Amino acid sequence: MGCINAKQVGNVVAASHVSVVHHNSSHGLTFAAASFPQKQQPRSIEVARDDEKSSENGKTMDHHHVKRSSESRKSKRWSSSRRRSGSFSFNFGFSHRIVEAEQVAAGWPAWLCSAAGEAVHGWVPLQADAFEKLDKIGQDTYSSVFQAREVETGRMVALKKLQFDNSQPDSIRFMAREITILRRLDHPNIMKLEGVITSRFSSTVYLVFEYMEHDLAGLSSSPDINFSEPQVKCYMKQLLLGLEHCHSRGIMHRDIKASNILVNNEGTLKLGDFGLANILTSKNKHRLTSRVVTLWYRPPELLMGSTSYEASVDLWSVGCVFAELLIGKPILKGRTEANLYFGYAEIFRFSHDRYRHAYRNCLRERCKDIPPTALNLLEALLSVEPHKRGTASSSLISEYFYTKPHACDPSSLPKYLPSKEIDAKQREELRRKKSRSRIRDSGVSRRTRRSCNTSVEAINFGKTALKEEVRDDTQFATKSYGFTASSLRGRDGTAHRAPPPLTGSSSFSWAKKQKDSTSTLCYNRPSSLCQPSDAGASSFSVSNAKIFELKKQESQDVPGNVYTASEQQEQLQNRSNRHNKFDRSDHFYSSVFQAHDFSAEFHQEDVIAINNDMVGTDAASVILVNISVFFRLMNIFYS
Ligand SMILES: Nc1ncnc2c1ncn2[C@@H]1O[C@H](COP(=O)(O)OP(=O)(O)OP(=O)(O)O)[C@@H](O)[C@H]1O
Numbered sequence: 001m002g003c004i005n006a007k008q009v010g011n012v013v014a015a016s017h018v019s020v021v022h023h024n025s026s027h028g029l030t031f032a033a034a035s036f037p038q039k040q041q042p043r044s045i046e047v048a049r050d051d052e053k054s055s056e057n058g059k060t061m062d063h064h065h066v067k068r069s070s071e072s073r074k075s076k077r078w079s080s081s082r083r084r085s086g087s088f089s090f091n092f093g094f095s096h097r098i099v100e101a102e103q104v105a106a107g108w109p110a111w112l113c114s115a116a117g118e119a120v121h122g123w124v125p126l127q128a129d130a131f132e133k134l135d136k137i138g139q140d141t142y143s144s145v146f147q148a149r150e151v152e153t154g155r156m157v158a159l160k161k162l163q164f165d166n167s168q169p170d171s172i173r174f175m176a177r178e179i180t181i182l183r184r185l186d187h188p189n190i191m192k193l194e195g196v197i198t199s200r201f202s203s204t205v206y207l208v209f210e211y212m213e214h215d216l217a218g219l220s221s222s223p224d225i226n227f228s229e230p231q232v233k234c235y236m237k238q239l240l241l242g243l244e245h246c247h248s249r250g251i252m253h254r255d256i257k258a259s260n261i262l263v264n265n266e267g268t269l270k271l272g273d274f275g276l277a278n279i280l281t282s283k284n285k286h287r288l289t290s291r292v293v294t295l296w297y298r299p300p301e302l303l304m305g306s307t308s309y310e311a312s313v314d315l316w317s318v319g320c321v322f323a324e325l326l327i328g329k330p331i332l333k334g335r336t337e338a339n340l341y342f343g344y345a346e347i348f349r350f351s352h353d354r355y356r357h358a359y360r361n362c363l364r365e366r367c368k369d370i371p372p373t374a375l376n377l378l379e380a381l382l383s384v385e386p387h388k389r390g391t392a393s394s395s396l397i398s399e400y401f402y403t404k405p406h407a408c409d410p411s412s413l414p415k416y417l418p419s420k421e422i423d424a425k426q427r428e429e430l431r432r433k434k435s436r437s438r439i440r441d442s443g444v445s446r447r448t449r450r451s452c453n454t455s456v457e458a459i460n461f462g463k464t465a466l467k468e469e470v471r472d473d474t475q476f477a478t479k480s481y482g483f484t485a486s487s488l489r490g491r492d493g494t495a496h497r498a499p500p501p502l503t504g505s506s507s508f509s510w511a512k513k514q515k516d517s518t519s520t521l522c523y524n525r526p527s528s529l530c531q532p533s534d535a536g537a538s539s540f541s542v543s544n545a546k547i548f549e550l551k552k553q554e555s556q557d558v559p560g561n562v563y564t565a566s567e568q569q570e571q572l573q574n575r576s577n578r579h580n581k582f583d584r585s586d587h588f589y590s591s592v593f594q595a596h597d598f599s600a601e602f603h604q605e606d607v608i609a610i611n612n613d614m615v616g617t618d619a620a621s622v623i624l625v626n627i628s629v630f631f632r633l634m635n636i637f638y639s
Pocket residue numbers: 137138139140141142143144145157158160191209210211212213214215255259260262272273274275420421422561
């Protein structure tokens with residue numbers, strides 16, 4: 001832990017040459033940053049400017065910063081006194097190099113200070129040996145989450161290990177964006193970032209959070225848990241309050257899903273995982289990436305490739321979570337975009353005339369058991385037109401929250417056994433194993449499985465070819481909706497690499513390396529190896545007819561991270577060249593999907609389901625239906 005005896009430099013109007021002496025006791029290092037030439041305009045990135053706004057608004061960003069030792073308390077005083085004075089050395093054009101030197105003296109690694117020093121400004125790093133790592137409690141697209149015990153206090157925490165390439169400044173800045181955004185937020189229903197673990201010699205960064213026993217994916221998919229109406233209201237209220245806070249700070253979450261909504265044993269709900277979040281500014285308003293939000297929770301406008309959207313994307317995702325809580329399973333499940341079109345088509349029955357907005361919402365007909373006030377809110381949140389979704393604030397004053405039975409008090413919620421998405425995945429994996437062995441016994445051939453995967457690849461027509469997509473996104477210029485020949489072409493299978501190991505050596509002896517997540521799926525092989533489907537009709541990876549079953553089924557799919565096959569392939573391909581394509585304003589997605597192991601996403605029982613569902617259905621007509629739905633959605637958005 002760094003102890004800094006530093007001059008109160010923050011509120012000093014810089015002279016042209018400044019001498020600052022730092023002493024870092026824990027590392028026995030005395031650092032003198034003397035006579036650095038003063039730069040009047042420090043390098044700044046967008047997030048830094050946003051932080052300034054926050055600071056100007058009098059918001060203290062890190063008053064919950066963990067108190068670890070006397071050293072850290074000193075440092076805290078140091079940092080908070082700087083903020084009290086309303087200063088941010090970046091604001092005053094203080095020498096960036098001096099600030100960088102201060103941060104290195106405080107114990108931050110130089111690569112972090114030079115690329116994204118703004119993110120950790122005023123903080124000192126926590127030390128890895130202050131925590132004892134316990135179990136892995138989350139493993140996802142670009143990070144691992146561990147339960148850990150704080151050695152000094154015995155308190156449980158969650159450590160989120162961020163994956164990035166510390167030789168690439170842009171990659172570091174993306175990673176740092178999550179920290180910056182988390183520091184801007186301060187609300188009981190938002191996961192509070194308590195500190196960051198790293199050291200001057202480390203290439204690894206861990207975020208420290210309060211430990212939460214459950215996430216909503218784990219709870220809602222648990223076969224033993226059925227939420228009552230007051231419970232659902234209680235969770236929804238807390239979720240909307242947290243979201244209202246985010247949006248009031250100009251932050252779009254862009255990955256709201258049940259597994260990112262954490263709940264502790266006191267019944268407090270906190271919105272977590274701001275890895276895809278972004279700050280909406282006038283600059284980036286029309287240049288956002290559409291490849292955010294996990295597929296099941298993704299609003300139609302993003303599916304259509306919109307690069308100009310607003311916080312209403314989060315409202316759609318909240319609607320999906322709401323439905324999940326009400327009906328006990330995700331409302332829009334699909335492993336491909338094509339699947340989702342079907343899901344939308346189920347909700348919004350498109351009429352066959354050519355008038356604008358010629359669709360109607362069929363939720364009401366399909367959710368007869370849901371109370372009318374809940375249905376009204378659900379219908380609003382799941383509006384195809386973003387402006388009809390309202391806001392988090394307007395949802396909070398909807399009739400739903402004012403009709404009986406009212407939301408229960410969080411403290412009165414039942415105490416559940418720890419339940420997380422990872423537990424749900426394990427349950428599901430067990431179920432699948434059993435099911436697979438049943439299938440083996442019944443003699444289903446491997447060939448069927450392969451043919452399914454091939455078809456998924458071919459049917460993923462919703463986006464243009466990889467290169468086009470990356471170029472378009474990098475330039476933020478055009479929207480592309482690809483029914484082009486190239487988009488239908490098979491993948492060549494080249495450049496599929498597993499995520500590289502983290503560069504440099506970690507100072508955390510207990511930190512495990514990421515597992516190689518090279519996909520085992522067909523589309524990671526040369527396309528010539530992908531045999532055409534015998535079944536012909538097996539065009540989808542999952543039963544379309546079952547997407548929208550509203551009653552809880554025994555065989556639930558695991559909620560959580562579902563990205564389309566094309567996206568996952570894209571992310572794997574992007575790995576090698578993403579840094580060239582990087583655009584710091586919004587292209588975090590390019591580093592997001594790589595570590596995701598999606599090999600488990602195709603299973604033989606799905607194939608069986610497909611074969612059953614598709615009996616008597618011509619594959620070509622299925623494609624036509626999808627194309628039709630796609631164009632109807634386009635008509636709504638762009639007419
Ligand atoms: N503070 C916490 N306490 C307990 N568990 C947590 C905490 N934060 C995260 N988790 C668990 O780890 C899982 C993954 O966390 P998180 O979403 O932050 O990582 P991620 O890699 O960005 O995931 P994803 O890609 O799915 O969004 C969560 O679903 C949750 O179960």
